[in-house]
Amino acid sequence: MADPAFRPALLVVDMQEDFCPPNGSLAVAEGRDITPLINTLLALPSTTLPLKIATKDWHPPNHISFAINHHDPPKQPFTDTTTITNPSNPSETYTTRLWPAHCIQHTPGANLIPELDTTRLTHTIEKGTDPRVEMYSAFYTPLTSPRVSDSGLTTLLREAGTTHVYVVGLAADYCVRSTAADAAREGFVAVVIEEATRAVDPAGWAACKGEMEAEGVRVVGWEGEEVRRLFRGNE
Template sequence: MTEPRFRPALLVVDMQEDFCPPTGALAVPEGRSIIPLINTLLSLPTFHLKIATKDWHPPDHISFASNHTDPATNKPKQPFLDTTTITNPHNPSETYTTRLWPVHCVQSTAGAQLIPDLATGHLTHTVEKGQDGRVEMYSAFSSPLRDPRVSDSGLAALLRSRGATHVYVVGLAADYCVRYTAEDAAAEGFETYVVEEGTRAVDPGLWGACKAEMEGKGVSVVRADGPEVRRLFGE
């Protein structure tokens, strides 16, 4: 019997200064600790594509708490604690509520740069996301607004143009940009894996529930010593 086609791509999500301790504006606990595994994966010739993603926000981005005022107090809303409603700019009937964040990964600032420990010499492409200040974009594919779709990055088209069949996802943060990137990859028809040791969460205590939700949407959360990853090493 013919073996199923295996043409894997690696997505390294948002390994940027603002997401990493100790100085990142939105530092994910232990965010830098995953770099050795990510660099090992980047070094593998098995991957036909090795793509880094970057949040690349304008200063007026809708996800920044400081860009919103609490009408009850007339003071800026609080990051992590407050939310806002996002509306599809092309369809006012499509809305969703999102958590607000500190200012982070503003275009061309030091915080938006990939961390220097990342083996960027192995990357084949970099995708910048979150450039439309009107919408949040956790996923590297597009915002969650679908009717019509807003802010498509072209990532799905890139993966298809290179014949990718499997997508491995690592990076930051597990419960936001990694999660939604992986879910969109699965929805686009790619066999999708999140390598658990290659990511960290903003809210580590909620990671178990987050994994279950991802798996319910067709994403496999796998271990670095599991068969899905060992396959990349020819084992």
């Protein structure tokens, strides 16, 4: 019998060519290796998992997060940062890491990887489309006064009656983390499945997990109760 207090959704974050070896411009080590686990989740029936949502970075070429777009002085990806300002409120700013150009709209690097079973997806959300702001989270940017680049994901989840949001994909310490934290902030039970994600900086993953848990996110194992609960709905 279905549990009315448990209506999960799956968020598959940024499983795109540019985030995956061997040729991605911002490849996350072992990023492709998590696909079989994600496909196992995608194969669950809609009665068990009604929403299966993929996200894609979908950047314009002049995106502020690309180191190549900073010239005075020139900046380097991974090591340098930039300050992002709310376009509607100059007093609200934050600092973000700079990256190689990646997931540029309508380029092969922005495509979801072919191994991913996209036929099972119910929705795809494109994020990071505003060249002026970074958007790790599938929900919205960190800028709140006023809110910038809200994807509409919160509304989609709430209209479906979602209670639990399971987050997988890339990268664990950036877009997965931010998406899960915002899911928790919006009142959903946020669950990150550790084996179904990989980090840009693996050495910092243990500390990142602790920070996520402090933000209200559950970081769980594939064999744990939270994941088994998904599959019990298919029994």
